[in-house]
Amino acid sequence: MGDAVTMDKIVSLCKRRGFIFPSSEIYGGVGSTYDYGHYGVLLKTNVKNEWWRAMLQDRDDVVALDSAIIQHPRVWEASGHLAGFTDPLVDCRTCKKRFRADHLDQLQCGQKPSKHPGEGPDCDLTEARDFNLMFETTVGPVKEEGATVYLRPETAQGIFVNFKNVLQFSRRKPPFGIAQIGKSFRNEITPGNFVFRTREFEQMEMEFFVPPDDRDTWFAHWLAERERWYTELGIRPDHLRLRAHESDELSHYASGTSDVEYLFPATDSVGGAARWSELEGIANRGDFDLRAHAEHAREKLEYVDTASGERYVPHVIEPAAGADRATLAFLVDAYDEEELESETRTLLRLHPKLAPVKVAVMPLVKKDGQPEVAREIYADLRRRMQAEYDEGGSIGKRYRRQDEIGTPWGVTVDHQTLEDRTVTLRDRDSLEQVRLPIDGLGDELERRLRAAWRSPKLA
Numbered sequence: 412m413g414d415a416v417t418m419d420k421i422v423s424l425c426k427r428r429g430f431i432f433p434s435s436e437i438y439g440g441v442g443s444t445y446d447y448g449h450y451g452v453l454l455k456t457n458v459k460n461e462w463w464r465a466m467l468q469d470r471d472d473v474v475a476l477d478s479a480i481i482q483h484p485r486v487w488e489a490s491g492h493l494a495g496f497t498d499p500l501v502d503c504r505t506c507k508k509r510f511r512a513d514h515l516d517q518l519q520c521g522q523k524p525s526k527h528p529g530e531g532p533d534c535d536l537t538e539a540r541d542f543n544l545m546f547e548t549t550v551g552p553v554k555e556e557g558a559t560v561y562l563r564p565e566t567a568q569g570i571f572v573n574f575k576n577v578l579q580f581s582r583r584k585p586p587f588g589i590a591q592i593g594k595s596f597r598n599e600i601t602p603g604n605f606v607f608r609t610r611e612f613e614q615m616e617m618e619f620f621v622p623p624d625d626r627d628t629w630f631a632h633w634l635a636e637r638e639r640w641y642t643e644l645g646i647r648p649d650h651l652r653l654r655a656h657e658s659d660e661l662s663h664y665a666s667g668t669s670d671v672e673y674l675f676p677a678t679d680s681v682g683g684a685a686r687w688s689e690l691e692g693i694a695n696r697g698d699f700d701l702r703a704h705a706e707h708a709r710e711k712l713e714y715v716d717t718a719s720g721e722r723y724v725p726h727v728i729e730p731a732a733g734a735d736r737a738t739l740a741f742l743v744d745a746y747d748e749e750e751l752e753s754e755t756r757t758l759l760r761l762h763p764k765l766a767p768v769k770v771a772v773m774p775l776v777k778k779d780g781q782p783e784v785a786r787e788i789y790a791d792l793r794r795r796m797q798a799e800y801d802e803g804g805s806i807g808k809r810y811r812r813q814d815e816i817g818t819p820w821g822v823t824v825d826h827q828t829l830e831d832r833t834v835t836l837r838d839r840d841s842l843e844q845v846r847l848p849i850d851g852l853g854d855e856l857e858r859r860l861r862a863a864w865r866s867p868k869l870a
């Protein structure tokens with residue numbers, strides 16, 4: 412099966428079907444800031460819930476945290492972000508645009524978009540200088556008297572500064588992890604590629620604290636676990652890879668990092684090429700963060716075994732993912748087109764667990780008592796799963812709409828339903844339709860939702 416997807420098609424489907432659209436659109440939009448509509452919220456929530464499930468339910472060595480976005484400014488001094496969380500920036504004196512100096516080969520010149528910055532005859536780039544990505548704001552009602560604080564650029568530091576609390580109150584000992592999902596903010600020089608790189612985004616991060624000697628084993632464990640998470644939720648394995656960072660790519664805190672990368676498609680069907688890009692970074696952070704906070708806060712951040720008296724500063728393995736990037740990758744990987752009855756059927760072959768709506772209930776016609784029975788079925792199913800009732804337009808159009816938002820199953824009420832209380836159940840991927848009694852429909856759908864699923868794009 413060919414891959415019909417391009418980024419332009421994803422952006423257009425997201426807008427058309429109300430998944431994601433530009434923020435503050437009626438005021439002309441704010442560059443690279445997006446709002447999630449109904450189906451986008453449902454999809455991203457499912458992605459986050461599956462992450463929580465993998466961290467908290469499928470294992471018993473990780474606990475949850477929700478720390479503040481605005482933290483003590485010294486947190487960022489200790490973490491190294493104030494001094495070192497920078498990207499190299501260049502200005503073009505001709506077009507007055509700013510570019511990330513290390514991404515010039517991916518960016519477009521302000522005057523000649525077919526060329527990269529610096530390649531046009533009139534390009535006049537400055538020397539690169541460091542630009543700190545943290546957003547600053549002031550705490551307190553009077554700006555001049557207030558203290559400067561920062562919107563967190565990662566959720567991770569909220570975890571490190573709570574290490575002692577969690578150790579005490581959740582009675583944990585290494586190896587154990589602390590997981591958090593929340594918004595982070597970075598004043599990116601060149602955001603772009605839809606929700607791939609924005610200035611406000613959600614992270615799903617987990618810091619796993621281990622005895623120093625065990626760090627390599629746990630690093631390998633988390634690489635395998637995180638790769639499995641994406642493929643079990645439907646990402647095609649040949650579109651996913653692990654790539655170890657070169658030593659000059661490593662962050663200031665990491666002694667080793669591997670990225671989970673996804674093969675994102677070209678922007679449109681004529682230009683650009685597919686590109687491997689980071690979905691998640693898995694870092695071996697050593698004891699950098701706990702030692703730095705211990706020193707700056709003058710607190711002991713270590714594990715002490717009360718029985719043996721052994722004490723040590725745990726090392727940290729960190730799988731750090733982006734909820735928006737993961738959502739984008741799941742959308743891209745699910746997008747498909749096929750010819751059906753001489754029309755193009757566009758559909759999202761999402762894993763049923765991720766699909767925003769699990770089942771649509773539709774009367775074939777809007778009369779003869781069919782809407783009443785359909786509403787009865789809908790009322791029953793929506794108590795068990797995200798369901799939608801749809802009676803507007805031809806049945807073909809309603810199926811197309813549900814296909815485009817990735818609804819895996821459609822239940823249709825027709826004249827026969829009124830005679831024998833059976834309905835047809837349509838499968839989004841195979842288009843197979845089976846007739847089933849209304850009683851037992853909810854159980855059947857729950858069974859299907861629990862069953863293993865494999866992307867039909869892999870067939």
Ligand code: GAP
Nearest residue numbers: 565567607608609612690691692731732733736
């Ligand atoms: N605590 C480590 C850390 O923050 P990172 O690689 O900078 O590591 C982790 O970020 C993940 O957060 C990335 O792999 C990506 O999925 C997501 N992310 C980072 N910057 C982003 C941005 N500007 N827009 C959207 N997602 C972003």
